[in-house]
Amino acid sequence: MSLLRDVSPRLWSIRSSEQVALAKRAAQITTELQQGVKKPYKNVIDVSWGDPHRGGLKPLTFVRQVVATCLYPSLLNSEALPVDVQQRAKSLLGQCDGGSVGSYTTTRGIPKIVQSVSEFISQRDGGVQSSPENIFITSGSQRSLMMVLKLFVQSEGFTQTGVLTPVPSYPYFNMALSALGGTMVPYHLCEEQGWKLKVEELRRALHVARGHCNPMALYVINPGNPTGHVQSRKSIEDVIRFAAEEKLFLLADEVYQDSVHDPSCEFVSYKKVLFEMGPPYSNSVELASLNSISKGYFGESGFRGGYVEFVNLDPTVVGYVYTWFSLDTCSAVLGQITLDIMAHPPEAGDPSYPTFSEEIRSIKDTLASNVHRVQDVLGDLPGISCQPIKGGMFAFPQLHLPPCVVQQAKEAGMKPDVLYSSLLLEETGLSVGAGCEHGQREGTHHIRLCIATPEDNMEDVLNRLSTFHLRFMSRLS
């Protein structure tokens, strides 16, 4: 048989990302440089991913010490490790079957860690109750999203499930949704107003969608990826009211919750706002909220850990979720352990606290400084505009490309921002994300840069980008 003919149509429908081609070329260039091929730069800098450690930020010492000790318990006797590291590791090992992080855990995660996460959420939300029964530890937010979508997405005929999805957005969400046979109902964030989420736009999108699919859910990312906006409490209230009116399931991707850079903004969770709105909202609007150890100060993407909390979900449905989750047995135990640390970090007075808090402060300072530098440098470049980066890990500047570039890209069979990103990579060794991957208003073009990287690296990124951009624009005139 030629299996190709038989490949499930669902699989055919997932398009490979143009970003993959850019990433492959970046890897090729690295190899060429290693082989001694002469280029006007010494290395490739890759800020196309949202991956703090790849970008050069350092892991938190306490995290690594606890996880290493759980792995190799002989370290429990090491005098080189602080006593709170040893205590935490001992306590966590006590929660592992057979005292080993090599054992499977229950499907939703080690019960004590699920409890920790529940306490963390409740504390974050000023005391709003959180119940361990509604929390599932997963192998990260992609898995969480897939799991939540599987709950209600149907692919057949007129009942094809639609999900209101921001533009721009997180591209894996769209891939996951289409892989399941659902369809994206795009709503545009208002770039001119700092990527504001406007309820009238949600209403417009929903109205259009009702003709051809069954819109069941609304996906929001706050703080925004790639947009860097942070929703106000008022904005969240408006979205919740809209979801309640239209009976939409709310899917709140809050993985950047610890990364707010603008001191005039704060992260407020959808759950907190929902509960503070009181009935009928607080006891009826169905919500799934996501968090992860891959982003923010932890940045442990390679550990694969995150969680999803359900709110107002019928307990019978939660039972189905449990059964569904059990197909994966459990998530990686070391990711679970890191979640425990995220939920209960060292506190003032603990031996590890000074180092821990200093490391967090240093990352915060780096991100804040990078945000300023990015906005300063991009603000001075002709043909680029960048909305304020209030939170998250990305800059998403718009490129104002003249018609001749758009035409040139068309002739080359490329999207204009892919063309721009390819030339940027070839000429300077800087790898950025192309805006078309994330979605953007017709006729606009963007690039995405990860700002989670040390200051000197950020300077190098901005230098390469500025030099290229000025040359690129001057070639046009």
Add this chain to the structure above:
Amino acid sequence: MSLLRDVSPRLWSIRSSEQVALAKRAAQITTELQQGVKKPYKNVIDVSWGDPHRGGLKPLTFVRQVVATCLYPSLLNSEALPVDVQQRAKSLLGQCDGGSVGSYTTTRGIPKIVQSVSEFISQRDGGVQSSPENIFITSGSQRSLMMVLKLFVQSEGFTQTGVLTPVPSYPYFNMALSALGGTMVPYHLCEEQGWKLKVEELRRALHVARGHCNPMALYVINPGNPTGHVQSRKSIEDVIRFAAEEKLFLLADEVYQDSVHDPSCEFVSYKKVLFEMGPPYSNSVELASLNSISKGYFGESGFRGGYVEFVNLDPTVVGYVYTWFSLDTCSAVLGQITLDIMAHPPEAGDPSYPTFSEEIRSIKDTLASNVHRVQDVLGDLPGISCQPIKGGMFAFPQLHLPPCVVQQAKEAGMKPDVLYSSLLLEETGLSVGAGCEHGQREGTHHIRLCIATPEDNMEDVLNRLSTFHLRFMSRLS
């Protein structure tokens, strides 16, 4: 909205396992014992899982030392760690982006580790070529199975995909298949002949299936779970010939490949046999072969690591697999690192070799001794028969239950082996798996016990089982 009404029918169709109820009760009993409730036993022993560390086997020192060092590179300077641990960790860290195991990797895994796995396969198979392009590192065999099934399983109408599946089998496979909308085409292993896989039975099953679905693949587990059989080369050849004639995709679950206890048997991979059969088989039969770090001597189930190798798959299809896998970004990096160690363990002359080989030998001895004890003890019990355990991690004895027990179970709304397992748990604190979870011939009843546990624990298991069984049978007479 009541989301319950809206839950995807696909989700409804996955039934929760009866094993879950038993596991919950086992956890309850543990809590009761901790609260001081008097029982005729002091603890619960759980041999219902296939989880070596939970069962009390110890992790391999070299694995834990290397992984801990990768996690916490300050250990690179520790004199307490052997030099080959330090070298391996250094080399692996050099393969991680940003030098951190906290970074994402490419979708199929760290290229150097994929290369290691490919070399391991080729060496295992006596030089049969293995190409890294056909290997994907996953978060374990459940993920691998799901990924392979997604390739071709379709759920609609007359084209509903059927997969020939052994009875008894690995229950998660059936769950995954039905979750995707495929249907299981059961073929029975011949218990009387040591759970032999017979081609005439495959033919019968296929013939029956062709009336109502589209059988596209054949799933085999070798060494068997829960059956403990090990296929001979001749048996594998027969299966391959059958798959070729019937144009079936072969899905070989070979996660117990390092666990063969009968010195007269050896593990031979489907791939090796396929290649040694030569054309047209070797260049046409499509095969996916699975392996994992969760089983055998490694037993690192909690790390979540495994791989799948495709053979004779069209490169365009492999491209689709890549795109599909990319929805998960990558598997846990520490699991990947452990795969590297499985692929290239310490060799004679390396500082860690003596300890490593002694630990492996000790686990081998334990398993061999357990196999003998299980067969001796069960062989002496009236009303129980157990086929030889030649490989794998389980015993799967048949309970010859009299009609009155079957009737009693029916009245209680339980399967007879669930009733037996429940009483065994309540009366002795021993938790085993019920045979109905794995599938069994109508009218037969089994239990599953994991034998990957220290000898003294195995004795305790056998004592509890014998005592209970004799009492149970005498109550009936």
